[in-house]
Amino acid sequence: MKNISVYLPKKDYLNEATEYYIEMLIGGIDCDFIGYFYSLKDIKHHDNVLVIDAKSLVFIKLRYPLKRVITWYQGVVPEEALMVFESRFRYYYWSFFEFISLKLSSWNFFVSTAMVTHYQKKYRIHITNKTIIPCFNKQMNKDIIYETADKYKYLTFVYAGSLHKWQCVEQTLEIFKRLNDIHSDSQFFLYTFDVEEAKKMVKNIGVKNVTISRSSLEEIDYKISKCHYGFLVRDDNVVNNVATPTKLSTYLSVGTKPIMTNVIHDFESCLNLSNAVIYENMTSIDNIVKAIMTNYNNGMSVDDLVVDYETAFSDYYNRKHYQNIISKISL
Known part of the structure; x- marks a missing residue:
């Protein structure tokens, strides 16, 4: 059976809600989960890698061009950067990574249908390799x-x-x-x-x-x-x-x-x-x-x-x- 890992640039990227969502994704994928990793050199021999931001995918592809990378898009980072920092540079910086990621990702997880519509309109692309799952981290009590x-x-x-x-x-x-x-x-x-x-x-x-x-x-x-x-x-x-x-x-x-x-x-x-x-x-x-x-x-x-x-x-x-x-x- 193939294996899968999760790559995070920093340990503080993982919070309760993020971990719940990642575990839900990993629990559904038919692969052996081998853990969380924080260094690119440590994922060299992994069959599949799940990332939670577009930049991580680009860095992995630069180092391991043939690596299968799965991407979870939590939000529209370029637009968030423009709103918070009022920086056109940050907007285009993150848009570059976002566009490349959408092109190269083996599979994409989006949090809403509206997000897919946004990406397809913004980048004039048609996304078929996708699954839409809302953000949630609780069950009924x-x-x-x-x-x-x-x-x-x-x-x-x-x-x-x-x-x-x-x-x-x-x-x-x-x-x-x-x-x-x-x-x-x-x-x-x-x-x-x-x-x-x-x-x-x-x-x-x-x-x-x-x-x-x-x-x-x-x-x-x-x-x-x-x-x-x-x-x-x-x-x-x-x-x-x-x-x-x-x-x-x-x-x-x-x-x-x-x-x-x-x-x-x-x-x-x-x-x-x-x-x-x-x-x-x-x-x-x-x-x-x-x-x-x-x-x-x-x-x-x-x-x-x-x-x-x-x-x-x-x-x-x-x-x-x-x-x-x-x-x-x-x-």
């Missing part, structure tokens, strides 16, 4: 949903993650500020490793009832599960259009209702959530708050919510389903 069902009585909100520009954390805080002005008993729990930067944001916006802290991976799911609503606010741009943030699977897995913009294209086309607050891009903050309060005041059935979210995990977030698809790939 009904026990914790019922255990924390009291949360649905309260206006508690959560955001857990980075403060990158595309995460729209400032806009999220503005939404909560308006809601808290009306309902002073509402609470917002913001979990991030960038605690000081988050405190600056909260101070600049002048919002109250926000608790900012770090959380370990072992504790974060339970902390999220104790909150009624989870924010997934996004602007309408290509970075967000093609993404499938893991945050949604985390929220749904523990019964935290998502509040999200309808700009993530595959979420719009692949999911039909009843227990969520989903609003149009450019909706005013006042109308977003009204939508949240309408959802809250209408009440809910925990059993109905569980059925709603179970549907998402039986189809869109079904690990076994994707591994079955992967098993049919011929490497």
